[in-house]
Amino acid sequence: MESMASAAIFYGVAALVLGSALYVVVGKNLVHSAFALVAAFFGVAVFYVYLGADFLAGAQVLIYVGGILTLLLFGVMLTNRIYNLNLRSGAIQVVPGALSAGLVFALLVWIIQSVDWGAMDVGDPGPTSESIGRLLMGDYLLPFEIASVLLLIALMGAAMLVRRRGGSS
Amino acid sequence: MSDALQSLSRFIPELILMGALAVVIVADLITQRRPLKSSTDLLNGITLVGLFAALVTSWQALGTVEAQSLFASMLADDGLLGVFRPIFCLTSIVVLLLGMRSKELEGVRLGEMLALLLTVTAALMWMAGSVNLVMIYLSLETVSVASYLMVGYLSSDRLSNEASLKYILFGAVSTGAMLFGLSLLYGMTGTLDLYGVRAALAEGAFGPGLLFVLILIAAGIGFKIAAAPFHFWCPDVYTGAPTPVTAFLSVGPKAAGFAVLIRFFYLGMAEPAGGGALAPVGGADWQMLLMMLAVITMTLGNVAALLQTNVKRLLAYSSIAHAGTMLMAACVLSVEGVQAIAAYLAIYLFMNLGAFAVVILAHRVTGSFEIDSYAGFWKRSPLLTVAMGIFLFSLMGIPPFAGFLAKWYVFAAVINAGLGWLAVIGVLNAAVAAFYYVKVLRVMVIDQETGPTPALAFSRLDLALLVLLVVPNVLGLLFWGSLDRVTEYSQTLLELG
Known part of the structure; x- marks a missing residue:
């Protein structure tokens, strides 16, 4: 009974994700x-x-939900020229797009079915943050540091683009 | 932790670059109010010193052949990384010098550009050293983000902005595809370590599913080396970017892309089969995949280059064609192929950057990148025309220039591997390439100029730059055989783990 409920929630959420993701792509209004x-x-x-x-x-x-999306919404809604902006998006080349998306989907389904993924039963889930923290400061120290370099130049680049625009006009 | 500290001693060129990055950022802030000229000179100087120190230390590191894994098997400091580090440093030094002489970058604050150049040089080294899927993705992404910003640096220039946007869109799609492929590969093998991936693949046959994964990953690598059919961004980005940045993109990320290609396919997807040869693991015939990519890339690059009237666009397609030639060497599946790619890249660095140097110097007087504007160049500056001739003949692969040696290594490797038909396609392509390179020279030497022709004036820096780039091309054949040492280094490629 419990697993039934669990499966029902899973499929409900999956439908929600797919439906809203599809709306993001085909929806005409950006907000x-x-x-x-x-x-x-x-x-x-x-x-x-x-x-x-x-x-x-x-x-x-x-x-994603708290940071990036809120920022995105602020960006869209607080733009002062919002009434002059055309906040609509259209779709071009619907048929080729749908065909290639369908093809990729079929390929992925086939791969997921055909490959032996070696899934294991890990038992009851426990808290993971401690081991993630240890890995980040241990084995994955270098990727962790490189990610900070990546963020540094991304920050610099964002500042560069904004400042130049403001300065020149 | 002790492992990380120990690894730092084999990480010195990268540390120097990161140190220089910090100094450049601070110096840029301090000199913000100073006149542009003095602040730019200071920043250029700091960057040059940093890059030069990195070049010297990576050259010294080349002497220690003994391979070692760094930072808990994230990077492999072996022969392959040893060969690529100096290539990246040299590329960035030449690009920095080109940037000082470029008309497009005059009167522009260069602080961020120099910081990006230092970051991207270090990130290229991380790419070339990666033996972990996370590291491959992260270093590739760092190079990409820095490249997008460098391409769009001239924000008042519409072409530069457009190029940057196109680059980001194509980059996002291809890195997305690559990331998806990497995650599927992780699911199949249960490990992120390339040695572990190979061990897991050797145990079972994954067949066509694995091939699909490899196609996704090849899309990400193909985007970086500008291989067809992942090349669509290349002509527009090369045309729109400031020319020194174009010169950088045509060598640096391409070289690092090949390093990742070698690491990923030769290390993660193949096992030694005796005598320096390799055999694919996991039941996916990726050799065929690479051969198809090589043939399409070469042919498309060369044929499209025939139609170009803009010299930056022409060099874009020519760089696609060269990527195809190097991909041919990647199909060889032996240490000889690795050697051929490394040798090709080392020579390609000088000939391609040389051609871009001439384009930048010519742009100072003509103000144009159209091939027609080179008419009558022979009379205006015999020196620059001769230099361009040397670079173009070298790119064609005509003896006695170094380009011949590069082509020789590739074709020898391909023929030794019994892929005669591939070599035939390669030779046909080299013949087609001769047409468009000669076309440029014909315009420079034979065509008559129309209108006024201001004379060319060289600064001492221009002459030094031309000498630096011409000499390796002319004396290249003296190094015949010395590149065999690359083999020595690249054999340590598979010893780790």
């Missing part, structure tokens, strides 16, 4: 699309919970 993206990101966080990745689920909510 509506951004709100649909909130739902999609939130659903993905639920998947992480299902996989026993508590830290990742929390990070997903904090960073």
